[in-house]
Amino acid sequence: MGNLLIIDSGHNEYVKGKESPDKSLREWKFNNSMQYKLANRLKSLNIDYYMTNPYPQGKDEIGLITRCNKANSYWKNQGKPNCLFLSIHANAYKEWSSARGVEVFTCKNCSSNSTKASRLICNSIYNGVKNNIDKGFINRGSKIEDFTVISKTNMPAVLVEYGFYTNKLDLEILKHKQDELVEYTLDGICSYFGVNYSSEEKYANGNYNKKAKTTENLNVRKGRGTNYDIVSTIPKGSSINVNYCLNNWFSTYDLGTLGYVSGDYIKFL
Ligand SMILES: [Zn+2]
Known part of the structure; x- marks a missing residue:
C-alpha cells in the first residue's frame, strides 16, 4: 500500500x-x-x-x-x-x-x-x-x-x-x-x-535524439508551450522519439510532422 x-x-x-x-x-x-x-x-x-x-x-x-x-x-x-x-x-x-x-x-x-x-x-x-x-x-x-x-x-x-x-x-x-x-x-x-526525494526534473537545452516513454497521456502541440494548439495525444506508456529540447519542451517528428511535447511527461528509456 x-x-x-x-x-x-x-x-x-x-x-x-x-x-x-x-x-x-x-x-x-x-x-x-x-x-x-x-x-x-x-x-x-x-x-x-x-x-x-x-x-x-x-x-x-x-x-x-x-x-x-x-x-x-x-x-x-x-x-x-x-x-x-x-x-x-x-x-x-x-x-x-x-x-x-x-x-x-x-x-x-x-x-x-x-x-x-x-x-x-x-x-x-x-x-x-x-x-x-x-x-x-x-x-x-x-x-x-x-x-x-x-x-x-x-x-x-x-x-x-x-x-x-x-x-x-x-x-x-x-x-x-x-x-x-x-x-x-x-x-x-x-x-x-522514507521515500527518495528528488527535485523537479528539468531537462537541459540541447539535442537529445532519444527514445522516451510517456508517463501520462501526452499532448503533442504546435509550439513549445501549453498555449499552442494540440495536434494529437499520445497514450500513456507509449514510446516516443524526441529531438531538440528548449525550456523543457522537446520537438518530435513521430507524427510525420513537427510537433512539441513537454518534458514533464516523458522518461528516457
Ligand atoms: Zn491560518
Whole structure:
C-alpha cells in the first residue's frame, strides 16, 4: 500500500482579515496555491493525496470539524494506508512586526509519528529558506497546540505556519518563493515516509535524439508551450522519439510532422 498525504488548505475566501497589511497577499490564497503546487508534485514522488478543502474560492469557511471528518473517512475508506495530514497556513502578528519564520504544530498527546513529521518538515523548510533564499529566516521549531484539525484527525497530523505575512521579509518569500517552499516541504515529507526525494526534473537545452516513454497521456502541440494548439495525444506508456529540447519542451517528428511535447511527461528509456 502506498503513502497518502492529506492536504488541508486553511481558510476560505470569505474569511475576515487574514491578509498582509499592504493587502498584497491573503492567507487563503497562499494556502490554496501551495496545496495545488504540492499536489502537482506528489505524482512524480509516488505519494497519493487527498484534499479536505479543494475549492476555497467564493466560500465561507467549511468548518474545521468538517475537514477532520473528511480526512478521517477518506483515510478509513482507503484502508488506513501510511498517512500524514498536513494543514497549510501562513502566520500573522502585529502589522509589519519583526516576528518571522516557520513553525510546525502537533497536538498534545500526539503520536510519535506526528512529532517526527513535525521536526522533519520544520527543519527542511527552515534549512531550505536559510540556505537558498534568506539567511535571516528563523526556525521557530516544532510546537504543541491543540488546534482542531490536528487534534481531531485520526492519522499523524501537523499544521505548518510557513512564515508571517505581517513581516516584510517573510511576505516576499510567501509571495514569490512558493515553488521553493513546496520543494522543501516535499523533502521533509519524503523523509517522513522514507521515500527518495528528488527535485523537479528539468531537462537541459540541447539535442537529445532519444527514445522516451510517456508517463501520462501526452499532448503533442504546435509550439513549445501549453498555449499552442494540440495536434494529437499520445497514450500513456507509449514510446516516443524526441529531438531538440528548449525550456523543457522537446520537438518530435513521430507524427510525420513537427510537433512539441513537454518534458514533464516523458522518461528516457
Ligand atoms: Zn491560518
